Amino acid sequence: MQYSDGESVDAKTKPSNLRRADLIDEVAAVLEISDKEATVIVELILDSIVRALGRGEKVEIRGFGSFRTRQRQSRIGRNPKNGARVEVPPKTIPYFKPSKELRGLVQRMASVVR
Secondary structure, three states: OEOOOOOEOOOOOOOOOOOHHHHHHHHHHHHOOOHHHHHHHHHHHHHHHHHHHHOOOOEEEOOOEEEEEEEEOOEEEEOOOOOOEEEEOOEEEEEEEEOHHHHHHHHHHHHHHO
8 A cells, every 4th residue: 555655565574653753854855955954954943832831822834833831830749659649730731633624634544555
């Protein structure tokens, strides 16, 4: 079987993880630029997302999804070594919500592989 971009899929092959280096290689290949230039592009995009989240802004990429932060309340946890109660302070965490288009695409691709 093949994905829409021509990449072949073997149903018995376990998918590997996509890493930052893979994104850089893909950008370099598609744009026909050096790896160094592609690294600058990928790093700029990722840094922009991180900075916006750090300012409390929502980052929306149409057709892909949105990034935002969520507040976690303080809670009482347990130390796994000795079972003692520990207060876990409140914190801000990043959260990603995929778009409807991305969810549908992933679902269709997953059904092709199965």
